[in-house]
Amino acid sequence: MLSVRDVHVSYGPIKVLKGVSLYVPEGSIVSLIGANGAGKTTMLNTISGLLSPSSGDIEFQNEAIHKLRPEQVVKKGVVQVPEGRKVFKNLSVFECLLMGGLIRKNKKEVLADIQKIYEIFPVLGQRRRQMAGTLSGGEQQMLAFGRALVAKPKMLLLDEPSMGLAPQIVDGVARFITKIRIQGVTVLLVEQNAELALSISDQAYVLETGKIAFSGQASILRENDQVKKTYLGI
Numbered sequence: 001m002l003s004v005r006d007v008h009v010s011y012g013p014i015k016v017l018k019g020v021s022l023y024v025p026e027g028s029i030v031s032l033i034g035a036n037g038a039g040k041t042t043m044l045n046t047i048s049g050l051l052s053p054s055s056g057d058i059e060f061q062n063e064a065i066h067k068l069r070p071e072q073v074v075k076k077g078v079v080q081v082p083e084g085r086k087v088f089k090n091l092s093v094f095e096c097l098l099m100g101g102l103i104r105k106n107k108k109e110v111l112a113d114i115q116k117i118y119e120i121f122p123v124l125g126q127r128r129r130q131m132a133g134t135l136s137g138g139e140q141q142m143l144a145f146g147r148a149l150v151a152k153p154k155m156l157l158l159d160e161p162s163m164g165l166a167p168q169i170v171d172g173v174a175r176f177i178t179k180i181r182i183q184g185v186t187v188l189l190v191e192q193n194a195e196l197a198l199s200i201s202d203q204a205y206v207l208e209t210g211k212i213a214f215s216g217q218a219s220i221l222r223e224n225d226q227v228k229k230t231y232l233g234i
Helices: 040-047 070-076 093-100 107-120 122-126 136-150 167-182 194-200 226-233
Strands: 002-010 012-022 029-033 054-059 076-081 154-161 186-190 205-207 210-215
Touching: 002 040, 012 029, 012 040, 012 205, 012 210, 029 040, 029 167, 029 194, 040 070, 040 076, 040 154, 040 186, 070 076, 076 136, 093 107, 093 136, 107 122, 107 136, 122 136, 136 167, 167 186, 167 194
Parallel strands: 029 186, 029 205, 076 154, 154 186
Antiparallel strands: 002 012, 002 054, 205 210
């Protein structure tokens, strides 16, 4: 579904991604793990069109997207949930969800889908008129998920969705990710919590200083001695 081939990305003279290749099959959860500064967020931002690769190709459903603008990538069905949620703090919960549907023409369907978000996350329905900035971290993460789903994604790019959340909320994030995969949404997950990522993923890639160091079935990587020592604290 998503194919990244030999992608290089630089910030000025600093090379961040150095020939990264990965593949995300349709209907799967694929995780990208690694230390801070390894280039994980840069990879997602490049797929989303926020950054342009200096070389390499990115295809989604056999169509090149690495030269598209971010809004064009979203229209293709690739939607990113950014690190830190980045909700519109001065908008209500309802208004934030509406923002997710800006690219869609049928506004009645958008409103219907927002009602579905309230069913998935009842607390958002209860607080629909509340300013997003007053929500807890976990509630803001729910709102970020909901906003992305209103855009009708075929693939979600999730950037550190568990960051800063209480353990019980992290468990809810994991359940949500597995649930949306069952509903037909493909997921590329960037996650500092390697144990969480590998426990719910089909395939995984380990990024080290801009290069893929390991890749394979997530269950097998969980048993890799180097991965256990470096990323799982075992």
